[in-house]
Amino acid sequence: MALRNIVKAGDSILNKVCRPVTKFDSKLHTLLDDMAETLDNADGVGLAAPQVGIMRRLALVLETNVGEDEDEFVIEFINPEILEVSGEQKGAEGCLSVPGEYGIVTRPDYVRARAQDRNGEWFEYEGTGLTARCMCHEFDHLDGHLFTEKCERMLTPEELGMSGDGE
Numbered sequence: 001m002a003l004r005n006i007v008k009a010g011d012s013i014l015n016k017v018c019r020p021v022t023k024f025d026s027k028l029h030t031l032l033d034d035m036a037e038t039l040d041n042a043d044g045v046g047l048a049a050p051q052v053g054i055m056r057r058l059a060l061v062l063e064t065n066v067g068e069d070e071d072e073f074v075i076e077f078i079n080p081e082i083l084e085v086s087g088e089q090k091g092a093e094g095c096l097s098v099p100g101e102y103g104i105v106t107r108p109d110y111v112r113a114r115a116q117d118r119n120g121e122w123f124e125y126e127g128t129g130l131t132a133r134c135m136c137h138e139f140d141h142l143d144g145h146l147f148t149e150k151c152e153r154m155l156t157p158e159e160l161g162m163s164g165d166g167e
Protein backbone atom coordinates (compact mmCIF):
# COMPACT_ATOMS: atom_id res chain seq x y z
CA MET A 1 0.00 0.00 0.00
CA ALA A 2 1.05 3.56 -0.55
CA LEU A 3 -0.09 7.01 0.41
CA ARG A 4 -1.65 9.11 -2.35
CA ASN A 5 -1.48 12.89 -2.55
CA ILE A 6 -4.71 14.63 -1.59
CA VAL A 7 -5.90 17.20 -4.14
CA LYS A 8 -6.73 20.57 -2.59
CA ALA A 9 -9.62 22.93 -3.33
CA GLY A 10 -8.83 25.21 -6.24
CA ASP A 11 -7.78 22.28 -8.42
CA SER A 12 -10.44 21.92 -11.14
CA ILE A 13 -10.32 18.13 -10.83
CA LEU A 14 -12.56 18.52 -7.75
CA ASN A 15 -15.29 20.21 -9.84
CA LYS A 16 -15.70 17.47 -12.44
CA VAL A 17 -18.23 14.65 -12.68
CA CYS A 18 -16.59 11.25 -12.23
CA ARG A 19 -17.14 8.29 -14.53
CA PRO A 20 -18.50 4.92 -13.36
CA VAL A 21 -16.11 2.17 -12.34
CA THR A 22 -16.30 -0.64 -14.90
CA LYS A 23 -13.29 -2.81 -14.08
CA PHE A 24 -13.17 -4.59 -10.73
CA ASP A 25 -9.56 -5.64 -11.07
CA SER A 26 -6.33 -5.59 -9.08
CA LYS A 27 -5.71 -1.97 -10.12
CA LEU A 28 -8.99 -1.00 -8.45
CA HIS A 29 -8.08 -2.99 -5.34
CA THR A 30 -4.72 -1.23 -5.11
CA LEU A 31 -6.44 2.14 -5.42
CA LEU A 32 -8.92 1.24 -2.65
CA ASP A 33 -6.12 0.00 -0.38
CA ASP A 34 -4.06 3.12 -1.02
CA MET A 35 -7.06 5.35 -0.35
CA ALA A 36 -7.74 3.55 2.94
CA GLU A 37 -4.15 4.11 4.02
CA THR A 38 -4.32 7.76 2.91
CA LEU A 39 -7.59 8.27 4.82
CA ASP A 40 -6.19 6.69 7.96
CA ASN A 41 -2.97 8.70 7.69
CA ALA A 42 -4.95 11.93 7.34
CA ASP A 43 -7.20 10.97 10.28
CA GLY A 44 -10.29 11.64 8.17
CA VAL A 45 -13.72 9.99 8.06
CA GLY A 46 -14.14 9.84 4.29
CA LEU A 47 -12.26 10.09 1.01
CA ALA A 48 -13.50 10.15 -2.58
CA ALA A 49 -11.47 9.07 -5.62
CA PRO A 50 -11.25 12.55 -7.22
CA GLN A 51 -9.52 13.70 -4.02
CA VAL A 52 -6.59 11.51 -5.02
CA GLY A 53 -6.84 12.54 -8.67
CA ILE A 54 -8.88 9.58 -9.94
CA MET A 55 -12.02 10.55 -11.85
CA ARG A 56 -14.03 7.45 -11.00
CA ARG A 57 -17.17 6.96 -8.93
CA LEU A 58 -15.89 5.45 -5.71
CA ALA A 59 -15.52 6.67 -2.15
CA LEU A 60 -14.57 5.44 1.30
CA VAL A 61 -16.61 6.23 4.38
CA LEU A 62 -15.54 5.44 7.94
CA GLU A 63 -18.34 3.83 9.95
CA THR A 64 -18.03 5.45 13.37
CA ASN A 65 -21.32 4.21 14.85
CA VAL A 66 -19.86 1.12 16.48
CA GLY A 67 -20.07 -0.38 19.94
CA GLU A 68 -17.50 0.26 22.64
CA ASP A 69 -15.68 -3.00 21.98
CA GLU A 70 -15.85 -2.77 18.20
CA ASP A 71 -13.44 -1.15 15.78
CA GLU A 72 -14.50 1.54 13.36
CA PHE A 73 -14.37 0.22 9.80
CA VAL A 74 -14.15 1.59 6.28
CA ILE A 75 -16.99 1.02 3.81
CA GLU A 76 -16.06 0.94 0.14
CA PHE A 77 -18.78 2.47 -2.04
CA ILE A 78 -18.31 1.94 -5.76
CA ASN A 79 -20.81 3.52 -8.19
CA PRO A 80 -23.01 4.56 -5.23
CA GLU A 81 -26.60 5.74 -5.58
CA ILE A 82 -28.68 7.20 -2.77
CA LEU A 83 -32.02 5.39 -2.54
CA GLU A 84 -33.62 7.09 0.45
CA VAL A 85 -32.94 9.90 2.90
CA SER A 86 -34.78 11.10 5.97
CA GLY A 87 -34.40 13.41 8.92
CA GLU A 88 -32.09 16.37 9.18
CA GLN A 89 -28.88 17.23 10.99
CA LYS A 90 -27.13 20.55 11.08
CA GLY A 91 -23.50 20.67 12.09
CA ALA A 92 -19.87 21.36 11.35
CA GLU A 93 -18.33 19.65 8.37
CA GLY A 94 -14.84 19.65 6.89
CA CYS A 95 -12.96 18.09 4.00
CA LEU A 96 -9.43 16.77 3.57
CA SER A 97 -9.28 18.87 0.38
CA VAL A 98 -10.14 22.02 2.36
CA PRO A 99 -7.71 21.63 5.27
CA GLY A 100 -8.33 23.53 8.47
CA GLU A 101 -11.68 24.95 7.42
CA TYR A 102 -15.10 23.90 8.63
CA GLY A 103 -18.60 25.06 7.81
CA ILE A 104 -22.16 24.47 8.98
CA VAL A 105 -23.96 22.13 6.59
CA THR A 106 -27.44 20.64 6.86
CA ARG A 107 -27.63 16.99 5.79
CA PRO A 108 -30.11 14.13 6.15
CA ASP A 109 -29.77 12.14 9.37
CA TYR A 110 -30.42 8.84 7.63
CA VAL A 111 -29.23 7.67 4.22
CA ARG A 112 -29.85 4.37 2.47
CA ALA A 113 -27.65 3.76 -0.54
CA ARG A 114 -26.75 1.00 -2.95
CA ALA A 115 -23.29 0.51 -4.34
CA GLN A 116 -20.93 -2.14 -5.64
CA ASP A 117 -18.17 -3.65 -3.57
CA ARG A 118 -14.60 -4.19 -4.79
CA ASN A 119 -15.68 -7.37 -6.57
CA GLY A 120 -18.61 -5.73 -8.33
CA GLU A 121 -21.31 -7.18 -6.08
CA TRP A 122 -24.20 -4.81 -5.30
CA PHE A 123 -25.09 -4.16 -1.66
CA GLU A 124 -27.22 -1.75 0.31
CA TYR A 125 -25.99 0.27 3.28
CA GLU A 126 -27.81 2.38 5.84
CA GLY A 127 -25.96 5.22 7.53
CA THR A 128 -27.08 7.47 10.37
CA GLY A 129 -25.58 10.52 12.04
CA LEU A 130 -21.98 11.19 11.01
CA THR A 131 -22.01 8.21 8.64
CA ALA A 132 -25.04 9.62 6.78
CA ARG A 133 -23.37 13.04 6.64
CA CYS A 134 -20.18 11.51 5.34
CA MET A 135 -21.96 9.42 2.68
CA CYS A 136 -23.66 12.57 1.31
CA HIS A 137 -20.40 14.53 1.43
CA GLU A 138 -18.35 11.85 -0.36
CA PHE A 139 -20.99 11.10 -2.99
CA ASP A 140 -21.17 14.86 -3.71
CA HIS A 141 -17.45 14.73 -4.54
CA LEU A 142 -18.25 12.23 -7.33
CA ASP A 143 -20.42 14.89 -8.97
CA GLY A 144 -17.82 17.62 -8.52
CA HIS A 145 -19.34 19.30 -5.47
CA LEU A 146 -17.62 20.45 -2.29
CA PHE A 147 -19.26 21.08 1.08
CA THR A 148 -18.34 24.75 0.79
CA GLU A 149 -21.08 25.10 -1.86
CA LYS A 150 -23.70 23.82 0.60
CA CYS A 151 -22.56 25.38 3.83
CA GLU A 152 -24.51 28.26 5.26
CA ARG A 153 -21.44 29.77 6.87
CA MET A 154 -17.86 28.86 7.69
CA LEU A 155 -16.77 28.52 11.30
CA THR A 156 -14.75 31.37 12.75
CA PRO A 157 -11.24 30.77 14.11
CA GLU A 158 -12.74 31.08 17.62
CA GLU A 159 -15.21 28.28 16.89
CA LEU A 160 -12.62 25.96 15.38
CA GLY A 161 -11.75 24.58 18.78
CA MET A 162 -15.04 22.68 18.61
CA SER A 163 -14.81 21.66 14.92
CA GLY A 164 -15.95 18.45 13.29
CA ASP A 165 -14.08 15.72 11.45
CA GLY A 166 -12.30 16.03 8.13
CA GLU A 167 -13.99 14.34 5.21
Ligand code: NI
Nearest residue numbers: 095096097167
Ligand atom coordinates in the same frame (compact mmCIF):
# COMPACT_ATOMS: atom_id res chain seq x y z
NI1 NI B 1 -14.41 16.01 1.18
